[in-house]
Amino acid sequence: MLRCGLLGRKLGHSYSPAIHAMLGDYRYDLIELPPQALEDFVKSDRWDGLNVTIPYKKDVVPFCDELSPLARKLGSVNTLWRRDGKIYGDNTDAYGFEAMVKRLGVSCQGKKALVLGSGGASVTAQAVLQALGAQVVVISRRGENNYENLDRHADAAILANTTPVGMYPNAGQAPLDIARLPRLEAVLDVVYNPSRTQLILDAEAAGILCESGLWMLVAQAVRASEIFTGRDIPLETLERVYTAIRQQMENIVLIGMPGAGKTTVGKKIAQSLNREFVDCDEEIQKAAGMSIPAYFKKYGEGAFRDLETKVLAQVTQRSGLVIATGGGCVVRPENRDLLRQNGTVVWLRRALADLPIDGRPVSQSQGIEAIYQARKPLYEAFSDFAVDNTTPEEAAQAIVGAATSRPQFPPHP
DSSP: OOOEEESSSOOSSOSSSHHTTTTTTEEEEEEEGGGGHHHHHTSSSSEEEEETTTTTTTTTTGGGGEEOOOHHHOOSOOOEEEETTTEEEEHHHHHHHHHHHHHHOOTTOOOOEEOOEEEEEHHHHHHHHHHHOOEEEOOSSSSSOSSTTGGGGGTTTTTEEOTTTOOTTTTOSSOOOGGGGOOOEEEEEEOOSSSHHHHHHHHTTTTOOOHHHHHHHHHHHHHHHHHHHHHHOOOOHHHHHHHHHHHHSEEEEOOOOOTSSSSHHHHHHHHHHHOOEEEEHHHHHHHHTHHHHHHHHHOOOHHHHHHHHHHHHHHHHHHSEEOOOOOTTSSSSSHHHHHHHTEEEEEEEEOOOGOOOOTHHHHHHHHHHHHHHHHHHHHHHSSEEEEEEESSSHHHHHHHHHHOOSSSSOOOO
16 A cells, blocks of 8 residues: 655644545555654655645755656645655645636636735745736735735736635634725635635625635645556546535534524534534633623623624634524624634524524514514525524434535525
């Protein structure tokens, strides 16, 4: 069996083993090494194929007997393999980035493309976009073209973010306001956690074609696997692996009226999918140090909504959860992006006559019918699709079925 893996200094959690497990029958390990151990390991016979991540993409170049033309041009290697006693180096990040561009179906020829950042990922993006015929301009904090004079590039058609802005655990941040670039046709973000960065959410809201870094991550892994094994991998496999990884990453977030059954249904979904379940009301009570009715009575609804948003920001940065939210989380517009940044949002509906009001301050003070009429358009705007809670078992089954079988979720009926 081929001995492959991901080589880096501090790897933490990585999706690479899961991706490669779906791509080929070979061993794939996470290999953490200090700098002083790098040369000995790379020159040893303890591996057959390696992906290389920061901070070693440039450091391994001198250990290669042969480099691909692209790796030589970029001065960076993220894939190593051994053949006939020689070590070969290539850069499949470029393949992955090009796959992002092609997936959007946008022509780069003759168009201005802004690349945010000046690091290694930026160099890769620049090379790909230039090869596709774009007029590339690099935007950095201190360069000639920077965020202060961005307006001189208001004619840009393509925007590529290669900075870590918006990456977990600092989700919710965007490197710039895309309203400053009114002619944008496409937005590319190499960040893949969260699956929808703030930049991607902003692009979606503006109706601009966009793609996150997850497609790039899977595509570069596909190319690396082809190199390791010597066999071609069809596009259908890339699509299948991408869908599977995205489903693993994304939270399933339940919204809906107070008493709609979000906690009950959420626990059943979590049990079915072997996921952790998080009840936001419980998390709010832990943060408040008291019950929600008591907090309402002492501090009022405004303070409660502030605390709710704070808790949502913490919970939704995590991945692979089933999350039940409070019924009123939709009244704060900023919560929409928090829920959607790393999740599929499901509106759980239940007949108004079946909604309890005991222990629910807003339901008691305003009335179920009035609350529903006010919140219905918000639930529609926040959610990816809706499911009726006729019984908790049926609702959970419907949501699990959608989450495990659909790359795209259905619209509202």
